[in-house]
Amino acid sequence: MTQLMTRPNKKKKSDKPKKSxxxxxxxxxxxxxxxxxISVQSPEAEVDFCLREYRKRFGENPTHFREDFCGTGLISCHWAKHDSHHIAYGVDLHxxxxDWGMKHNIAALKPEQQGRVHLINDNVNNVTKPKMHIIGAFNFSYFLFRERNDLVHYFKQVRKSLHDKGMFVLDAYGGWEAQEPMEEETVHPGFSYIWDQADYNPIDDTAxxxxxxxxxxxxxxxxxxxxxxxxxxxxxxxxALVDAGFKTIDTYWEGEDKAGEGNGIYKKARKAENTPGWNAYMIAQP
Ligand SMILES: C[S@@+](CC[C@H](N)C(=O)[O-])C[C@H]1O[C@@H](n2cnc3c(N)ncnc32)[C@H](O)[C@@H]1O
Structure with a gap:
């Protein structure tokens, strides 16, 4: 089987082998x-990246974080656990x-932490309040907007939802291997995770x-x-971010380890080597 370099289960610097x-x-x-x-998410790394970049930009600590397309709200829970001043909002349609996230992730927090996590069952396009210091759209979820107008509309709603001192964090994957039909298996204790790129349409870039x-x-x-x-x-x-009114947009490119695999360390870049597969973050400021 061909090895997939564009791993949606991003390898993060802080990923540690589990001792369980x-x-x-x-x-x-x-x-x-x-x-x-277990296979796809790295909430600690996501929160660390957001905090570090926010402090670099604004020289202060953010409190309000929104996790768009939050699914089970895992990153929101980590935000709340990280600091007693942290307040998290998670938004998802499903x-x-x-409900699964409430039962398994939020219920596992201390009562005081639970009070600082708010899950909202809605379309991300409908939520613009309260204003946030950081809004994250992780694991490529905004790729679900396949029409440019829809993407720009979503980005406009995000911009409206941000404080003046606010930032929007997105991730992305790509490279020519991302367009290839292929399967990649990753072995975890007790199970294997398989990422299956079943189809790609070069006419409209739908995967x-x-x-x-x-x-x-x-x-x-x-x-x-x-x-x-x-x-x-x-x-x-x-x-699309520019059209939605964002003024500053930075891209963070993932470095490589000795084997040429992503190392989970993301650095601001203007030019990158065109590799078969890559992961990146973008940070946009209004
Ligand atoms: C790829 S999963 C992401 C889950 C999780 N955030 C993560 O980082 O792994 C996409 C999630 O987006 C949700 N979703 C899709 N379209 C949405 C929309 N317009 N508004 C809110 N949630 C949406 C789905 O219900 C699903 O839970």
Whole structure:
């Protein structure tokens, strides 16, 4: 199998091997949200990146953070845990996923922390209050807006939702391998995560991707998650942000380890080597 370099399960500097006992999953007993959070999300790294970049820009500590397309609200929970002044809002359309997050992620916080996490069941386009210091759209969720007008409209709503001293953080992946039909398997204790790039349409840049999970007993959870989204280029996202009224847009490019794999360290860049697969962040200020 071809190795996929454009890994949506971004490797982050702060990812550490987990010391927990090897869990035993099967397709019948596994909870797809638990497996998704383990395989795909790096909430500590996401929060650290946002805090570091906010302090660099504004020389002060942010309090209000909104996680758009929040799913289970994992990053919001980490924001609230990080500092007793932190207040988090998570926005997602899908009520069952938010309910799962309430039951498993928010319920696991201390009562005082729970009071500082607000999950909103709505379209990200409908929420512009309260004003935020940081709004994050992670794991490429804004790629779900496949028409440029829709993307610009969403970015305008984000801009309206930001304080004067506010910033919008987005991630992106790309490179020519992101357009290739291929599967990449990543082994975790007790299960395998499979990123399946099932289809790419060069006419409109739509990609269809699935997440499958495979278990030691041979059972599988096929198409646990499916995304039909547009592989936006960084230039295209930048132009849409400008059209939405953002004044400053910076791109952060991921460095490589000795094996040429992403190392989870993102540095501000104006020019990058055109690699087969890449991950990046963008930060936009109104
Ligand atoms: C790729 S998942 C991202 C989950 C999580 N934020 C992460 O970082 O891994 C996309 C999420 O966006 C939600 N979603 C899709 N369109 C939305 C919209 N217009 N407004 C709010 N949520 C939306 C879906 O319900 C889904 O939970």
């Amino acid at each position: 006992k090897k869990p035993v999953y099967t397709a019948k007993t596994a909870d797809k949200h638990v497996l998704y959070q 009520k069952p996923t938010l 269809i991707c699935h997440i499958h999970f495979k278990f030691p007993d041979g059972t599988k959870l096929m198409k646990a998650f499916t995304y039909t989204w547009r592989l936006w280029t960084l230039g295209g996202v930048k132009d």
